[in-house]
Amino acid sequence: MLANFQSLLMGLSTAVTPYNLLACLIGGVLGIFVGALPGVGAVAGCSLLLPITYKMNPVAAIIMLAGIYYGNMYGGAYSAILLNIPGDSPAVMTAVEGYPMTRRGLAGRALFTANFSSFVGGSIGIICLTMVGPLLAQIGLKFGPPEMASLTFLALTSIGWMLGDDPKKGLIATALGVMISNIGMDASSANFRYTFGSTNLLSGISFIPLVVGMFGFSQVLNMVTGGTKVDESVHVGKLSLKESMLTKKEMISLLPQCLRTSLVGGFIGFLPGAGGTTSAFLAYMMERKINKHRDEMGGKTGSIYGVSAVESANNAASVGAFIPLLSLGIPGSSTTAVLLGGLMAWGLKPGPLLFQQEPDFCWSLIGSMYIGNVLCLIFGLAVIPFLMKLMKVPANILAPIITVVCIVGAYADSNSMFAVWTMLVAGVITFMLQKKGIPSTPIILSFVLAPTFELKVRQALEISNCNLLIFLQKPISLFFLLFAAAMLLAPAAIKLVNRNKKGV
Amino acid sequence: MKKRSVLCLVLAAILALGLVGCGGGSSSAAAYPDQAIELVIPASAGGGSDIMARLLVQIIQDNDLCSQVITPVNKQGGGGSAGQAYVNSKSDPNYTIFTINDAHTIASNVSETRPEGGFTPICMLAKDEVLLVTKADSPYQTMDDAIAAIQANPMGLTVGCADQLDKICVFDINNSYGVEFNNVYFDSAGEIATAIMGDHVEFGIFNPSECASLVEGGELKALASFSTERCAAPLDDVPTFTELGHDDLVFAMSRGIMGPAGMSEEAQKYWSDIFEKVCATDAWTKDYVEANGLTPTFMNYEEYTTYYEENEKNLVEKIAVLGE
Numbered sequence A: 001m002l003a004n005f006q007s008l009l010m011g012l013s014t015a016v017t018p019y020n021l022l023a024c025l026i027g028g029v030l031g032i033f034v035g036a037l038p039g040v041g042a043v044a045g046c047s048l049l050l051p052i053t054y055k056m057n058p059v060a061a062i063i064m065l066a067g068i069y070y071g072n073m074y075g076g077a078y079s080a081i082l083l084n085i086p087g088d089s090p091a092v093m094t095a096v097e098g099y100p101m102t103r104r105g106l107a108g109r110a111l112f113t114a115n116f117s118s119f120v121g122g123s124i125g126i127i128c129l130t131m132v133g134p135l136l137a138q139i140g141l142k143f144g145p146p147e148m149a150s151l152t153f154l155a156l157t158s159i160g161w162m163l164g165d166d167p168k169k170g171l172i173a174t175a176l177g178v179m180i181s182n183i184g185m186d187a188s189s190a191n192f193r194y195t196f197g198s199t200n201l202l203s204g205i206s207f208i209p210l211v212v213g214m215f216g217f218s219q220v221l222n223m224v225t226g227g228t229k230v231d232e233s234v235h236v237g238k239l240s241l242k243e244s245m246l247t248k249k250e251m252i253s254l255l256p257q258c259l260r261t262s263l264v265g266g267f268i269g270f271l272p273g274a275g276g277t278t279s280a281f282l283a284y285m286m287e288r289k290i291n292k293h294r295d296e297m298g299g300k301t302g303s304i305y306g307v308s309a310v311e312s313a314n315n316a317a318s319v320g321a322f323i324p325l326l327s328l329g330i331p332g333s334s335t336t337a338v339l340l341g342g343l344m345a346w347g348l349k350p351g352p353l354l355f356q357q358e359p360d361f362c363w364s365l366i367g368s369m370y371i372g373n374v375l376c377l378i379f380g381l382a383v384i385p386f387l388m389k390l391m392k393v394p395a396n397i398l399a400p401i402i403t404v405v406c407i408v409g410a411y412a413d414s415n416s417m418f419a420v421w422t423m424l425v426a427g428v429i430t431f432m433l434q435k436k437g438i439p440s441t442p443i444i445l446s447f448v449l450a451p452t453f454e455l456k457v458r459q460a461l462e463i464s465n466c467n468l469l470i471f472l473q474k475p476i477s478l479f480f481l482l483f484a485a486a487m488l489l490a491p492a493a494i495k496l497v498n499r500n501k502k503g504v
Numbered sequence B: 001m002k003k004r005s006v007l008c009l010v011l012a013a014i015l016a017l018g019l020v021g022c023g024g025g026s027s028s029a030a031a032y033p034d035q036a037i038e039l040v041i042p043a044s045a046g047g048g049s050d051i052m053a054r055l056l057v058q059i060i061q062d063n064d065l066c067s068q069v070i071t072p073v074n075k076q077g078g079g080g081s082a083g084q085a086y087v088n089s090k091s092d093p094n095y096t097i098f099t100i101n102d103a104h105t106i107a108s109n110v111s112e113t114r115p116e117g118g119f120t121p122i123c124m125l126a127k128d129e130v131l132l133v134t135k136a137d138s139p140y141q142t143m144d145d146a147i148a149a150i151q152a153n154p155m156g157l158t159v160g161c162a163d164q165l166d167k168i169c170v171f172d173i174n175n176s177y178g179v180e181f182n183n184v185y186f187d188s189a190g191e192i193a194t195a196i197m198g199d200h201v202e203f204g205i206f207n208p209s210e211c212a213s214l215v216e217g218g219e220l221k222a223l224a225s226f227s228t229e230r231c232a233a234p235l236d237d238v239p240t241f242t243e244l245g246h247d248d249l250v251f252a253m254s255r256g257i258m259g260p261a262g263m264s265e266e267a268q269k270y271w272s273d274i275f276e277k278v279c280a281t282d283a284w285t286k287d288y289v290e291a292n293g294l295t296p297t298f299m300n301y302e303e304y305t306t307y308y309e310e311n312e313k314n315l316v317e318k319i320a321v322l323g324e
Helices: A002-015 A018-036 A042-053 A058-083 A089-103 A107-141 A145-162 A167-181 A207-224 A248-269 A275-290 A304-320 A322-328 A334-345 A359-392 A395-414 A417-435 A441-463 A475-503 B002-020 B048-062 B078-088 B102-110 B143-152 B164-177 B189-197 B208-216 B265-279 B282-290 B301-323
Strands: A184-186 A191-193 B037-041 B070-074 B096-101 B120-129 B131-135 B158-161 B182-185 B203-206 B220-225 B252-259 B295-299
Touching: A002 A018, A002 A107, A002 A359, A018 A042, A018 A058, A018 A359, A042 A058, A042 A334, A042 B048, A058 A089, A058 A107, A058 A304, A058 A334, A058 A359, A058 A395, A089 A107, A089 A207, A089 A275, A089 A304, A089 A441, A107 A248, A107 A304, A107 A322, A107 A359, A107 B189, A145 A275, A145 A441, A145 A475, A167 A441, A184 B078, A207 A395, A207 A417, A207 A441, A248 A275, A248 A304, A275 A304, A275 A441, A304 A322, A322 A334, A322 B189, A334 B048, A395 A417, A441 B182, B037 B048, B037 B078, B048 B070, B048 B096, B048 B120, B048 B265, B048 B282, B078 B096, B078 B102, B096 B102, B102 B164, B102 B252, B102 B301, B120 B208, B120 B265, B120 B301, B131 B143, B131 B189, B131 B208, B143 B220, B158 B164, B158 B189, B164 B182, B164 B203, B164 B301, B189 B203, B189 B208, B189 B220, B203 B208, B208 B220, B252 B265, B252 B295, B252 B301, B265 B282, B265 B295, B265 B301, B282 B295, B295 B301
Parallel strands: B037 B070, B037 B096, B158 B182, B158 B203
Antiparallel strands: A184 A191, B096 B252, B120 B252, B120 B295, B131 B203, B131 B220
C-alpha cells in the first residue's frame, strides 16, 4: 500500500503539469455540459471526442476523456434538478428528490447538495480505487449470473417501497415498465418480442426518449394545464451562491450518509453489468430505510438527503467502473467500453499487465481523477448562480424551452424521428397515468432493472441446466435473496407485532 | 452579460445537435460522390465494429482518399439488424455504406432485414480468428482434458457465447467431437471473460483481440483455435483444431463493407477501390490488423460478391439446424 502511495504521488505530479491540467479541466467542463444536456450522455460525449484524442499523448487523452466521464455525472444532476429531465438513468432518483425542491424555490440548495455529494462520492470511489482496486476486481469476479440475478431481484423488490399511496397502482406501474422493457430482440435466442413487424422496434424502446418524455414532457403538460404552480413568493432574491450554500451543520450531517452510500455505490459500481443505476437506486433505498431524515425523503417536498444519497452513490459507481477496466482490461460500463477502445487506439494493451507495463499512465490517470474531482466541484459551484436564473423564467416561457430540449434530447439519442414520437407518446401517457394517481418512477426503474434481471436469471438457469437451486446454492446469491425476503416481509411483520401490542 | 453568453452557448449546442441529423437530399449529374456519405455501424460505440469503422474513416481522411465527408453513425440493436433496417430506410442507396460481419449476416436473415435480392457487397477487409478459451488454472489444460471431462459429464460444462456465431462454433465442436457442451449467452466477450475468471462458466469463444492480453496476463488460457494456421503471439503456442485432428473445425469471422440494396455499380467499384487503398496503408496493417491479431484478406467487390453469397448460404443452413 505504501508503494501505491508513492506511485500515486508520482502520478499526481504528472497530472498537475499544465498540459494535463488543462486536459483535465476541458474534460471536466465539457462533461458537465454534456451531462446537463439530456440525450447526449457520457457514451456519446466520449465516442465523439475519441478520434480527436488520437493525436494527443495517451496520458492527456485519457485524462480528458475520464474528465468527461465523471464531469457527466455532475452535470446529469443539473437537468434532473432544474427541469425534471434526468440526463441518464442514475439521475432518475435525483429528479424525484431534487425537482420538488426546485418547485419550492430551493434549486440552489439541491444543486449544491448534488455537487457536494458528487465530490465526496467521487473522492471515496477514487480512494478505494487507489488503495484496494485490484483486490476489489477479484471480489467482483465472484459475482456471476446467479449472484447478479439475486442482487437485481433485491433492487426490483425495493421498488415496492416507492409505490406511492396506493400499492395497487404502484404495481400496475412496475408491470408497465417490465412490459415496455420486453419490446425488441431477445439477444439470447434472437427472437423478436412485441415488435409488430416495425423495424423501429427491433432494438426496443431506448431509455433516453422514454425518460425524457416521462419526466420532462409530462412536466410540460402539467405546466400547461396548470397542474404545476411554482410558488411565486419563495424564489425571489434567493439566487446567489451564498443563499444556495448548506450550513456547516447540514454538511456535517450529510457526511456520514455520503460515506455509507459511496461505499455501497462504489462496490456495486464495479460489479460486472450492474452499473450506476442499480447502485444509485440501492443506495437510495438503503437511506430511505436507515437515514435519520428518512421521513423527508420521497415526499412531495424533496430532500437534500435524498439528492445526496443518489449523487454520492452514482459518482462512486462511475469511478468503480474503472476498476475492472484498469486491472483486467474489461469495461464495467458502456462508457468505459469506449475508453477501452481508446486505450487500444493509443497503442496500450489494456489487461492484467497494464499496471506493470504502463505504471506512469495508470497512476497519472488516477492522480488526475483526484484533481479533476476538485475542478468539477469548483466549476459546478461556480455555475450554480447562473443555473438559478432559470428559476426566474416564468412558466409560459419555460414550457416551450423544455419542450424543445425534450425533442432535441430524444432526437440526439439515435438521430431518428421515431425517438421523438416515443418521447411525446411517453409524455402524454405518463401525464394521463399521473392524473389517475399511477406513479411514473416505478415504470422507469423496472424498465431499467428488468432486462438485467431477465438476462442474469436465464444465464444462471442455462448454466445449471434449469436447476432453480443454483440461486440458493451460491452463498452470495442466497444472502441477497434472504435480504430481499426479509425486506418484503418486514412491513407485514411490523404491522402484525403492532396489532398484537394493541390487542394486549 | 454572462447570463446571455451562457444562454448563447446552450442555444448553440442545441442548434449544433439539430444539424447532426440534417443531410442533403439532392443528387445531380456531377461525378460520384457529390455529397456526404454515411458509414453506418450496426453496433454500439466502443465495440469491435465501431473501433474498426472509425479507424477506416480516419485513414481515408488522413490520406485524402475521398473528396466527401464520411460520417460514422452508430445504430446498435437486434444483433446488427437495427442498423440494417436503418440502411434499408435510406432513399438514395449510393450514399450509405455499412460494416458487416458474419454475426450481422445471420441477424439479417433471422430478423428479415435482408432486403429482397440482398445487400450490395463492396469488399472484405479481414478475417478475425476464433479460439476456445478457459481459465489459466482450470483443470482443463488441453483440449483432451476438456473433452474427457465433458464426456464424463454431458451438458455439465458451459461455454460462454456472445452471439449466434459463437453458438455455431460450440455446435460444430459438439458435432465434431461427439460431445455435449452447454452454452450460455452473454452480452459481450468481456462479460464472458469475467464469468470464466470467476468460475461461473468453464469456457468461452473469443477473438484474439478479446483475449490476448488476458492470456498474456496469466488469467486465461486458449485451448485451440479455429484458424488454418496458428495465431500470432501471444497465442502462437495454441494448437489449431486441424493440428488436433479435427480439420472440419476451420472457421474465421469475416469483416467487410456493404452497400444498401440497389447501389449502382459505379458506387460499388468506387468504394471497393478506396478500401483497397486503405488496406494497403501502414496504419491499417500495423495498428489494426496486426494489433488485433486479424488475418488480412482483402477481396474486391467482385470476389467478395461470390464469397458472400456462398458464406451466407452456409451460415443460414447452420443457424437453421441450431434453431431446431
